[in-house]
Amino acid sequence: MAQTMSQSRMAAWATDHPFGLFVALAYATSWALWVPSGLFLPPTMATLAHYAGAFGPMIAAMIVVALQGGSVRRWFAGLFRWRLHPAWYVFALGFPTVLIAVMSVFYVSLGYTLEWDALPQRLAAYLPTLLIMAVIEGGNEEPGWRGFGLPALLKRHSPFAATLILGVIWAFWHWPILLGNPDVMSGALSAGAIATLIGVTMISITVHAFWYTWLWHRTGSVLLCILLHASYNTANGLLVLVSADLGSGPAYQTLLTLMTAVLIGSVVVLVIATRGRLGAGEMGGYRT
Numbered sequence: 001m002a003q004t005m006s007q008s009r010m011a012a013w014a015t016d017h018p019f020g021l022f023v024a025l026a027y028a029t030s031w032a033l034w035v036p037s038g039l040f041l042p043p044t045m046a047t048l049a050h051y052a053g054a055f056g057p058m059i060a061a062m063i064v065v066a067l068q069g070g071s072v073r074r075w076f077a078g079l080f081r082w083r084l085h086p087a088w089y090v091f092a093l094g095f096p097t098v099l100i101a102v103m104s105v106f107y108v109s110l111g112y113t114l115e116w117d118a119l120p121q122r123l124a125a126y127l128p129t130l131l132i133m134a135v136i137e138g139g140n141e142e143p144g145w146r147g148f149g150l151p152a153l154l155k156r157h158s159p160f161a162a163t164l165i166l167g168v169i170w171a172f173w174h175w176p177i178l179l180g181n182p183d184v185m186s187g188a189l190s191a192g193a194i195a196t197l198i199g200v201t202m203i204s205i206t207v208h209a210f211w212y213t214w215l216w217h218r219t220g221s222v223l224l225c226i227l228l229h230a231s232y233n234t235a236n237g238l239l240v241l242v243s244a245d246l247g248s249g250p251a252y253q254t255l256l257t258l259m260t261a262v263l264i265g266s267v268v269v270l271v272i273a274t275r276g277r278l279g280a281g282e283m284g285g286y287r288t
Contacts, residue, residue: 010067011069015068019149021067022064022149023169025063025064026061027173029060030055030176032053033052033053037049037176037180051136053176054140057141057143059144061144061147075148076143079142079147079222079223081221082223084219084221088215091215092227092228096236099259099262100240100259102262103240106258107255112242114241115241119241122238122239133230133233134229134230137230138229138232139229139230142226143222145170145212145225146213150212153166159213159279160271163212166213170209171202171203174201200257200260203264204263210271211266213278213279217277217281
């Protein structure tokens with residue numbers, strides 16, 4: 001009886017407050033895995049928990065859809081609309097590289113140098129890394145965030161407001177990962193440096209959300225959002241042509257700040273160009 005009442009209460013929440021329940025379940029699922037992995041799990045178990053935790057938003061969305069009485073299978077299949085004009089695939093796969101290229105120009109203009117010799121090896125690893133990122137290291141978040149969270153928010157908010165709300169929630173969801181950063185855990189960074197690192201990262205994640213909303217509005221495809229997410233992560237990991245010792249500490253903060261500034265600039269242009277609508281009502285990605 002108690003279990004039936006609990007299920008009934010959850011079903012009512014899924015109907016009346018779908019987004020709130022989705023967020024609560026996403027955080028609970030992911031953080032329940034990430035917090036122990038950063039505190040006391042052995043390395044192998046911590047790695048497995050890290051990857052498993054990234055599925056939290058998708059699992060949360062599936063639970064809410066099921067509680068609402070919908071078909072999880074139909075919902076999930078509807079996310080992978082692929083009959084799109086090739087230009088949308090070019091954008092999803094190439095736009096992050098354009099941002100990295102612009103950032104690199106600013107980086108060099110500040111007197112730094114790039115390690116061009118590393119480019120062939122990194123390009124060789126690009127496609128395998130992209131596939132991994134799409135499946136277990138970023139792209140797997142998108143069925144939750146853009147497949148459920150964004151449409152739920154758009155029922156009550158403008159595209160700009162919905163994106164900002166989702167972006168902040170998405171950013172804070174990363175907190176256990178940010179606090180588990182090796183530089184943070186080891187004490188290699190000062191309190192001010194840690195605050196800067198986390199603050200700029202949170203802003204960067206939040207601002208990223210605007211391009212996802214625009215892409216989702218224009219194509220109706222979460223598949224494209226998965227590819228965009230995987231491309232961002234892959235480009236940031238492989239196409240920032242700096243040595244390994246610059247991948248952490250103060251130098252990393254400089255790179256992160258530059259990348260965030262370039263991203264913010266691109267989003268300002270996007271918001272102005274779309275008058276804050278972020279592509280709403282302009283779906284044009286399907287082939288006839």
